[in-house]
Structures are given as structure tokens and as C-alpha cells.
Amino acid sequence: MGNMTKRNELFARSKVWMDGKFLDYKDANIPVNSHSLHYGLGAFEGIRCYRADSGGSAVFRLDEHIDRLYNSCHILQIHIPYTKKEMINAVKELIKVNGFKECYIRPIVFIGDRSGLGIFIKDYDVRVAVSVWKWGAYLGKEALKTGIKAKVSSYARFHVNTFMGMSKSTGQYINSVLAKKEVVNAGYDEAIMLDTSGFVCEASGENVFIYSGGIVKTPPLSSVLPGITRDSVIKILVDDMGFQVKEERITRDELYIADELFLTGTAAEVTPVREIDDRKIGIGKAGKVALELQDKFFKIVKGENKKYKKWLTYV
Ligand SMILES: Cc1ncc(COP(=O)(O)O)c(C=O)c1O
Known part of the structure; x- marks a missing residue:
């Protein structure tokens, strides 16, 4: 063959x-x-x-x-x-x-x-x-613990009236593939894309969150795929960790000065980002909030938290 x-x-x-x-x-x-x-x-x-x-x-x-x-x-x-x-x-x-x-x-x-x-x-x-x-940790087991290096891609996320962002459509992943290829070839782990107005949108296959000054922020649904992990972590952050989560526009330089940055997605689960565009995030390690959230998330998906059993379909 x-x-x-x-x-x-x-x-x-x-x-x-x-x-x-x-x-x-x-x-x-x-x-x-x-x-x-x-x-x-x-x-x-x-x-x-x-x-x-x-x-x-x-x-x-x-x-x-x-x-x-x-x-x-x-x-x-x-x-x-x-x-x-x-x-x-x-x-x-x-x-x-x-x-x-x-x-x-x-x-x-x-x-x-x-x-x-x-x-x-x-x-x-x-x-x-x-x-x-069988698919283990999408960005590697180590990435979940120590965080990844991300880069803002030169490819903008498509305009809301170019493709339909609420739809997880096959063809529009060309945009993600090009962005990911670009940053991996340049030595980074994941691509973050800005929208056509220059605001932070999402990563090639994940939603983006920042934590700064006690508040968590993520771009609004008008510009990103309605991630199911995004929805899950917002609920955990608010109900179980007592954080305020704001769904609002984020600028590129807000990423640089955030205390923490992390990505969420079915494949990447909850992945901390330790560096973006060659700038350390916080102290340049996986953040505390991201790691605590990740721990809670993994317990929930494994059925170790009674409150969230409603999210599980046993096979
Ligand atoms: C572009 C994009 N954004 C966000 C996500 C995260 O969505 P979910 O948490 O539902 O997997 C994905 C993955 O499905 C994605 O491909």
C-alpha cells in the first residue's frame, strides 16, 4: 500500500x-x-x-x-x-x-x-x-499543566456576514487551518484571530478568556462560535468560583497585560496560555484561575460532581 x-x-x-x-x-x-x-x-x-x-x-x-x-x-x-x-x-x-x-x-x-x-x-x-x-490532550498533556505559547495570526477571522459564525460549518475552517499553520510554522502552539475590526475573536479551534483584576472576560457570541465548553466554564466560574464574567470586546493589548489568558474547547479542554506574541502573560506560567477551573472541569466531565451530572449522557 x-x-x-x-x-x-x-x-x-x-x-x-x-x-x-x-x-x-x-x-x-x-x-x-x-x-x-x-x-x-x-x-x-x-x-x-x-x-x-x-x-x-x-x-x-x-x-x-x-x-x-x-x-x-x-x-x-x-x-x-x-x-x-x-x-x-x-x-x-x-x-x-x-x-x-x-x-x-x-x-x-x-x-x-x-x-x-x-x-x-x-x-x-x-x-x-x-x-x-481515541484522542488525548489536543495540545499535548504538558500544555494543560504548563500552558502554551500563542500568537495572533495575520489572518483575520471572517466578517459576520462572510460566513455564518454561529454554524460550525466545514468550509469556514480554511480560516482556522491557515491561521494555525502560520503560527505553528513560526514556532508557536496556537493561533488567536482578531475580527475584521481588530478585536480579539477566538483561537483556531477554541474560545478565548482573560482574567484581570478579579474579572473574567470573553468576546461576545456575536463574533465567535458558541462554544459548549465556553458556556460550561462561564457557569462554573460564576456559580462555583464566584467570578464575574463579562462577555465583551477585548483588544489585542488587553491580552498582553492580562493576569491570565486561557482557551476553552472540546478538543483543548481548558488550556492556559503562558505567552502571547512573545510577551509573558502574568508571571509566564499557567495561571491559578485557569488551573483551578481546569481541575473543576475535569471532575465534572468524569462525573465526580453531582451538581453537573445533568451534563453527562452515560453510554
Ligand atoms: C473556532 C472554534 N471556536 C470555539 C470552539 C470551542 O467550541 P466547543 O467548546 O463547543 O468545542 C471550537 C471547537 O469546536 C472552534 O472550532
Whole structure:
């Protein structure tokens, strides 16, 4: 087998749920003339399942992720041919079929090839797949403890009327991929993007928070993906840690002088940032608030906090 056809080992032996059936990964293929492959109109989710208390496993905020998938598709005018309940069951069954205790879950909705490749198509086939794989700390285990080095990308986040930011759409991730590539090639770990007016927006796959003078701030939802981790940490910060959280515009230099900076996302969880644009944040180490928040977050996802069991769907 040549390099071109070599499959990622994380995926190769897995089962995928595709259009209502469980398939071997190698058989879960998409047509080369899929409209979504060419023009990027599709939507996806990123979800995590954690090993939970009771020895079982629990998916974190599964209902909210499935709701967001339907919202994304509603914005894109793609009708998902399954009910939310069917999608939730597909995710739960797929984890069991693969025998995973902990995994990352990637549902994706895309358009097939039935209606050809015109930009405008009618009566198209909507395809749905879910895959799962083992994925540890997205930015590395060390990053969670010691913090990362971030850089503001030269690529601006798209204007609110360019793409639809409330939709987790496949095509718009070109912006994230370019930004991430740029900063990783320059020796940094993660890219933070500014909006077209120059205010802080979000990272390539995470929401951004700062902590300064006892107050936590994060950019408002008008400019960022409505992160489910963002929503979760706001609740934890306010209800369990007693902080005031302001959802308002942040400038680039506010990042530089913040006491703490951290990122949140399903993949990156709660990741402290120790340095941005070659400037130390605070004392240049993972911040106390971020680490305490991270500890609380990990306890919640593992079912160790009764109050937040409502966020868990046991498999
Ligand atoms: C651009 C972007 N912002 C924010 C997030 C964080 O969202 P969530 O916490 O729902 O994973 C993600 C990841 O899904 C993302 O890709």
C-alpha cells in the first residue's frame, strides 16, 4: 500500500456510523464529486466521551452538541434526515460498537453527488456520518499543566456576514487551518484571530478568556462560535468560583497585560496560555484561575460532581 492510501492508525480499525448503518472505516467512503467536498457546505461537531465514575463512560453535553449540529444545518439550509434522538442513539451505539471507554466523537453532515456539481443544487442527498477515535490532550498533556505559547495570526477571522459564525460549518475552517499553520510554522502552539475590526475573536479551534483584576472576560457570541465548553466554564466560574464574567470586546493589548489568558474547547479542554506574541502573560506560567477551573472541569466531565451530572449522557 503506497503512502497515498495509508490510513491513519487511529481510524483504520474503527467502525463508523454512516447514513444509518455501522460500517468498517475503509467502507465508509464519500463520492469524489460530493458537493460538500468541492464547495465546503457541510457541518460538523466535536464531542468528547470520558471515562466516568461508576466505571462506565459518559458523553459531555451530548444534547447541546446535537442541538448545535441541527442549528448549524438550519443556518446552511441543510435538512438532516434523522431526528435528534436518532443521532444521539447513533453516537451512543457507535461508542459501544467500538468498545471505547474514552474517545473523541465527530458527527458530520454533508451533501453527496446526486444533484451534480453546480453551485446551486436542488433535491440534493444529505449524508450523515459519525466517527470516533481515541484522542488525548489536543495540545499535548504538558500544555494543560504548563500552558502554551500563542500568537495572533495575520489572518483575520471572517466578517459576520462572510460566513455564518454561529454554524460550525466545514468550509469556514480554511480560516482556522491557515491561521494555525502560520503560527505553528513560526514556532508557536496556537493561533488567536482578531475580527475584521481588530478585536480579539477566538483561537483556531477554541474560545478565548482573560482574567484581570478579579474579572473574567470573553468576546461576545456575536463574533465567535458558541462554544459548549465556553458556556460550561462561564457557569462554573460564576456559580462555583464566584467570578464575574463579562462577555465583551477585548483588544489585542488587553491580552498582553492580562493576569491570565486561557482557551476553552472540546478538543483543548481548558488550556492556559503562558505567552502571547512573545510577551509573558502574568508571571509566564499557567495561571491559578485557569488551573483551578481546569481541575473543576475535569471532575465534572468524569462525573465526580453531582451538581453537573445533568451534563453527562452515560453510554
Ligand atoms: C473556532 C472554534 N471556536 C470555539 C470552539 C470551542 O467550541 P466547543 O467548546 O463547543 O468545542 C471550537 C471547537 O469546536 C472552534 O472550532
